[in-house]
Amino acid sequence: MNLFRSEEHLARWLGGREPGATMPVGALSALAHLWWDDRVSPDWVPHTRDGNQAILDRIGLAGAFWQLPPA
Numbered sequence: 001m002n003l004f005r006s007e008e009h010l011a012r013w014l015g016g017r018e019p020g021a022t023m024p025v026g027a028l029s030a031l032a033h034l035w036w037d038d039r040v041s042p043d044w045v046p047h048t049r050d051g052n053q054a055i056l057d058r059i060g061l062a063g064a065f066w067q068l069p070p071a
Helices: 005-013 026-038 047-057
Strands: none
Touching: 005 026
16 A cells, blocks of 8 residues: 555656555545444444445445355
């Protein structure tokens, strides 16, 4: 994972290469909270594959990279 301050910064770093998956830092923060926030609960149970996919979809992380493999 690399953090960049702008699209221009990312483009310079890539030097003409194609980027992988990218997301704004706000989406990264939302993902971290939704994915991990309940882990400290004494009632925690593992998320299902569909539940995890729903988290990605809710944040707007779409496309082949963000599709979890079938269960």
